[in-house]
Amino acid sequence: MKKLFAFLAVIGMLNISGASAIFAQEEEAAATETAQVEQATEDAATTEFVDEAAPAGAAEDLDAAEIEDRGLHKEVKAKFIEGGAMFMSFVLLALIFGLAICIERIIYLNLASTNTKKLLKEVEEALEEGGIEAAKEVCRNTRGPVASIFYQGLDRFDEGMDVVEKSVISYGSVQMGLLEKGLTWISLFIAIAPMLGFMGTVIGMIEAFDNIQAMGDISATAVAGGIKVALITTVSGLIVAIILQIFYNYIVSKIDGIVNTMEDASISLLDILVKYNAKK
Numbered sequence: 001m002k003k004l005f006a007f008l009a010v011i012g013m014l015n016i017s018g019a020s021a022i023f024a025q026e027e028e029a030a031a032t033e034t035a036q037v038e039q040a041t042e043d044a045a046t047t048e049f050v051d052e053a054a055p056a057g058a059a060e061d062l063d064a065a066e067i068e069d070r071g072l073h074k075e076v077k078a079k080f081i082e083g084g085a086m087f088m089s090f091v092l093l094a095l096i097f098g099l100a101i102c103i104e105r106i107i108y109l110n111l112a113s114t115n116t117k118k119l120l121k122e123v124e125e126a127l128e129e130g131g132i133e134a135a136k137e138v139c140r141n142t143r144g145p146v147a148s149i150f151y152q153g154l155d156r157f158d159e160g161m162d163v164v165e166k167s168v169i170s171y172g173s174v175q176m177g178l179l180e181k182g183l184t185w186i187s188l189f190i191a192i193a194p195m196l197g198f199m200g201t202v203i204g205m206i207e208a209f210d211n212i213q214a215m216g217d218i219s220a221t222a223v224a225g226g227i228k229v230a231l232i233t234t235v236s237g238l239i240v241a242i243i244l245q246i247f248y249n250y251i252v253s254k255i256d257g258i259v260n261t262m263e264d265a266s267i268s269l270l271d272i273l274v275k276y277n278a279k280k
Contacts, residue, residue, distance in 0.1 A: 087196055087197075087199065087200035087203070087233050088200075088232075088233065088236060090196050091193055091196050091197060091233070091236045091237050091240055094189045094192055094193040094196065094240055094244075095189075095193070095240040095243065095244070097185075097189060098185075098186055098189035098190070098193075098240070098243075098244040098247075099243075099244070099247070101182050101185050101186055101189075102186060102244065102247035102248070102251065104182065105181075105182050105183075105186075105251050106247075106250070106251065106254070108179075109179065109251065109254045109255065109258065111143065111144070112143075112144050112145055112179065112258055113144065113258060114142065114143070114144035114145075114146045114147060114261075116146055116261055116264070116265040116268075119138075119139075119142055119146060119147060119150070119265070120265065120268050120269065120272065122138050122142075123135045123138055123139065123150060123154075123269070123272065124272050126138045127272065127273075127276050128276075132154055132157050132158075135150075135154050136151055136154045136155065139151035139154065145175035145178070145179065145258070145262060146261065146262055146265050148171065148175060149168055149171050149172055149175060149262060149265075149266055149269075150265075150269055152167050152168065152171040153165075153167055153168040153171075153266075153269055153270075153273070154273075155167075157273060157277075161270070161273065161274060161277065164270065164273060165270060168266045168269065168270065169266075172262055172263070172266060175262065176255075176259055176262075179255045179258060179259070180255060183248070183251065183252070186244060186247070186248050186251070187248065189240075189244055190241050190244045190245055190248060191241075193237045193238075193240035193241045193244070194234075194237040194238050194240075194241045195237070196233070196237050197233045197234040197235070197236055197237020197238060198233075198234060198237065199233075200229065200230065200232075200233025200234065200237070201230040201231075201233055201234045202230075203229070203230075203233075204227060204228070204229035204230030204231075204233065205227070205230055207229065208227055208230075
């Protein structure tokens with residue numbers, strides 16, 4: 001899981017580097033795009049004279065779709081730049097690292113999910129056929145926190161049922177801590193993303209008032225730039241927080257389901273061991 005997190009973090013940093021390169025080449029890309037639009041216009045005019053039978057409506061729809069796609073991509077880049085590279089980069093970092101932790105937690109929790117009914121049945125059959133050691137072998141060959149809790153309880157069976165119960169409860173708390181690992185970092189990114197956006201808002205408003213002070217007069221042109229920066233950073237921070245909050249709630253609900261399964265399975269294991277001890 002740590003390697004996966006590192007890999008995702010590296011990918012995120014590469015994406016940021018790529019974005020920086022795109023911003024550095026903005027003027028060149030704009031010039032290239034203008035040339036491509038002019039060439040496309042010339043090609044469309046040539047095609048209109050050469051192929052009169054082609055339906056004009058279909059060609060116009062295709063050109064409109066291409067222009068719309070290009071316009072959306074260009075608009076996103078432009079808004080990112082207008083929002084301020086410093087604050088927008090921090091917001092983007094919060095999104096990248098927050099999503100990296102969320103993905104790592106989701107993968108870990110999915111791997112931690114176990115078919116407890118099947119495991120209980122196998123443990124019970126192993127106890128009847130081979131005793132405690134056979135049941136421990138079943139738990140060793142099964143992944144997930146439930147199997148680990150079962151193994152700890154079976155390992156202390158010779159010390160009495162009271163010790164087994166305490167061991168299951170104690171190790172259950174340890175497994176719960178492992179399941180909740182990383183949630184504090186996700187909460188941090190959820191809180192810090194809108195805070196960075198609001199900081200950008202304050203900076204933008206300060207810039208707007210500085211422009212008013214420098215001009216000595218209140219005008220829409222003087223205030224518009226600073227207000228635009230303020231709104232863009234605020235919206236970006238809120239979007240990041242909303243995305244991470246959705247993942248956070250899913251992870252918490254997944255953990256609650258696994259914990260409930262662990263508790264139910266632990267009670268069932270104790271019942272099985274009590275029956276096994278009575279038969280002995």
